[in-house]
Amino acid sequence: MDLKEKLVSSFMAFENKVDVDAPLHQIRNEAIKIFEAEGFPSKKDEAWKYTSLNSILKEDYSVFPKQENALEFSEAKSYMLHEMDTYKIIFIDGKYSSHLSQTTHDGFDICLMSSALNNPKYRLVIENYFNKVAEKDGLSSLNTAFATEGAYIHIKKNKLVNKPIQIIHFSTGSEEAVMLQPRNLIVVDENSHVQIIERHQSLTDNPVLTNSVTEIFANKRAIVDYYKLQNDNENATLIDNTFVNQKQESHCFVHTFSFGGKLVRNNLHFYQNGERIDSTLNGVTIIGKKQHVDHNTLVHHIEPNCESHQDYKGIFADKSTGVFNGRVIVNKEAQKTNAFQSNNNILLSDKATINSKPQLEIFADDVKCSHGCTIGQLDExxxxxxxxxxxxxxxxxxxxxxxxxxxxxxxxxxxxxxxxxxxxxxxxxxxxxxxxx
Amino acid sequence: MLKINNLHASVEDKAILKGINLEVKAGEVHAIMGPNGSGKSTLSSVIAGKEEYEVTEGEIFFDEENIEELSAEERAHKGIFLSFQYPVEIPGVSVTNFIKTAINETRKAKGLPDMPAKDMLKLIREKAELLEIDRKFLSRSLNQGFSGGEKKRNEIFQMAMLEPKLAILDETDSGLDIDALRIVASGVNKLKSKDNAVILITHYQRLLDYIVPDFVHVLYKGRIVKSGGKELAHELEEKGYDWIKEEVDA
Known part of the structure; x- marks a missing residue:
């Protein structure tokens, strides 16, 4: 049985475990149908032309964690920003670790997706935001179908979150191969400000496939400062699907640092639903051996007077491969858009490869858009x-x-x-x- | 200290140096002058060990050791310093951190431990004062956004910190206004001793009013075609290079 069949057939069993009367029931059912129809992407899909999941999908992944595993702070410490005070939402093999976490409900909710999905108190937020900006492609839908756990962060109006929030997903390697599907929801209301750090870390060489979905909503004048630190083991694969919906005058920064893992695919998509929005997407990729990192970005300028800035740097050694596919869409109504994109790369070996593809689709006539891409060697x-x-x-x-x-x-x-x-x-x-x- | 015998060098199969002979002893200042394209910068790069240049004939001895096989950093560790005509910008690395790295890597190569932070600070302060360098300047990214004069002054600051046996100053005077030139020259003069030597590579005589050479050599078409004392520089300043070209080309 291949992984797709395994997932589809286990959905039934999964559904019996979760509350079938919940409003989520319908969302999950639709999502599994999409996944069933679309399956995993292949190189035939234009957006996956340079990234193949074939060899990764061959592993026999366990799709539900079989047991709860504990982790001592000493084992986890080096992967955490422990030198500063932070809120922490920590998961071990997909399960929440209260031992390592530090959550809060004081002024804002920094807690778990599982409690948000099941507690009527959060129903309104879930109804308004859950799966509202996530795309309906095969991989995101697969995550939606099985979404049970992850970070739930809701910062209410006029709050400055006093310390950064760390979201860390550990896998312990207690099973031969494991598939994880974390689901994070981040809602930042008017005038609020939050800083978030996200990391996925496996602690052994056993294969891990993570298909993560994060939805971020930056409401009016909100500031979201988000850091993704990708430095995982050589047998870990991460497909990170992050979708950002911004309202007027909000600023959202996402930094992606990709240093490790076997294969990393970042789908980072921004939608600007309001005026005077600022979106920043920055990335540093430094990889070697046979590692592969693929950045697939989208900034959709929907309304006038907004800005976007993309700056991705890549250094590729040995036989590593990189992909940068940066898409910018400027709607006809989105006049006075400033959209900048740059992708600079250094190849340290003759066998390293980078495929860089800017994709600008501009329908407005009074805009400033630029893109630049360089590929070079170190300056002698x-x-x-x-x-x-x-x-x-x-x-x-x-x-x-x-x-x-x-x-x-x-x-x-x-x-x-x-x-x-x-x-x-x-x-x-x-x-x-x-x-x- | 430095002895160059019949040095031929080429870059990408183009011969640039065609038989240089030069001997520099401790305590001496040599000026190498010449028209553009005569091979002055090539000579300095070859002494410092730039890999793009291929030595096709001849030898370079430094302290009686043939240095042909040594890398640029190994030559630096032995005490050869090259002040660049166009110093490179390194964003994100401060002047202080860069020089600390350079000093400690040199010490490491000699089997010495890192210089204690306190001594390093003291040395930095002392040398910065010598070159009238502001403290704020030291925390800026190396050469990034520096004016021409600041870049050159920073080169000499690094030289002062590294205390080389042989300093080759490649067109250090270009891009300097008169005040900067004076500061740089007085820095070099203060660092000069009977144990070290300086090679000044320059197109103009201007710098030589401040740093007085013991010997002046004229480089043309990859060869030293004339050598003399400091008065040769004055002669070149007055008459230009044409008379030398005519003599050689005749």
Missing amino acids: SAMFYMRSRGIPEKEAKALLMYAFTNNVLESVKIPEIKSRITKIIAEKLGVNLGFDL
């Missing part, structure tokens, strides 16, 4: 400059790569994240420069 004269000062080749390379990604790192607003990321970069490049970059 810069290398000579540093080496002539006594800095060895490896360290010189690291400094140059760091400099290359610097403008994205500069835009990180949480210093602890910035220093964590520069440490990961130094580790990846195998250097110790004796100072925090």
Whole structure:
């Protein structure tokens, strides 16, 4: 039985476990039908032309976690931002870990999707927002059909969340191969401000396939600052589907740092439903070996006077492959749009590949839109400059790569994240420069 | 200290240096002058170990060791310093962090531990003062947004920090206004000693009013075609390079 059949047939059993009378019942049923019709994407789909899931789908994944697994703080610590105070919503093999988490209902709800889905108190929010911006493609629908757990964050009007929120999904490898489908819902109401860090981490080499869906709603004048830290084990695959719906004058920043994993696909799609909206999508990808990272972005400018900024940097070593497909749509009504996109890449080996494809669809006539893409090698004269000062080749390379990604790192607003990321970069490049970059 | 015998070098199969002979002893200042395209910058890059240049004939000895097989960083560790005509910008890495890395990597190569932070700070303060460099300047990203003069002053600051045996200053005077030139030159003069040597690569005589050379060499078409004392520089300033070209081409 292939994975698709396995999932479709296990849906029945799953449905019996969840409350069939819930309003979600219908949403789930529709979703599984879409997945049944569409299945997993293949290279025949234009949006998946350069990314193949074939070998990944061959594993015999367990689709429901069989047991609850505990994790000591000491085992989890190094993957958490522990040097600062944060709210934490932590999952182990798809199950919530109250032991590692720190949630709240004081002024805002930072808690679990499972309680939000089952508690009448949250019904209105769920009805208004759940599955409202997520796309209805095969993968997102598959997640919707089985969505039971993840982070539920609702920041009510005029709140400044006093510390960042960490969402971490661990997998312990207690089963041979596991498929996880976290579902996060983030609603930020008028004038509120929140910072969120998301991470998926497997703790063994057992294969993990994560098909995650995150819906973010930034209401009027809300500010959402979101960081995705992707530095997983070599047998972990992540399909991250993140959909953002912005209302007028909201600002939403999503930073995606992709350093690890076997295959990562980021579907990051923004919809601007209001005027004077600002959307920022920044990314740094540094991979090697046979790793593959695919950024599929969309910014849909629907109304006038909005901006979007995309800045993706990639460094590819060995036989790694990267994809950047950045789509910008500017509706006829969306006059005075400023949409900028840039994708710069460095290939460190002859066998590394990057496929960069900007896709601008502009229907308005009074707009400023630009895109630029570069693919190059490390600058030889810069290398000579540093080496002539006594800095060895490896360290010189690291400094140059760091400099290359610097403008994205500069835009990180949480210093602890910035220093964590520069440490990961130094580790990846195998250097110790004796100072925090 | 530096001995160059019959040096031929080419880049992408184009011969640029065609038989250079030069000896620089400790305590000396040599100026290498010449018209554009004569091979001045190539010579400095070849001494510093730029890989794109291929030495096709001849040898370079530094402290009696043939350095042909050494990488640029190994030559730096032995005490060769090249001040660049066009220093490279490195966003996100401060002047301080860059020089710390350079110093500690050099120490590491010599089997020494990192310089204690306190000593490093003291040294930085001392050398910054010498070159009239503002403290704020040191925390800026290396060369990013620096004016021409700031870039050159920063090069000499790095030289002061690294205390090389042989400093090659490639067109350090270009892009400098008179005040910056004075500061840079007085910095170089203060760092000069009987144990180190300086090679000034320059197109104009201007710098040589401030840093007085013991020897002046004229490079043309990849060869040193004339050598003399400091008065040769004055002669070149007055008469230009044409008379030399005529002599050689005749």
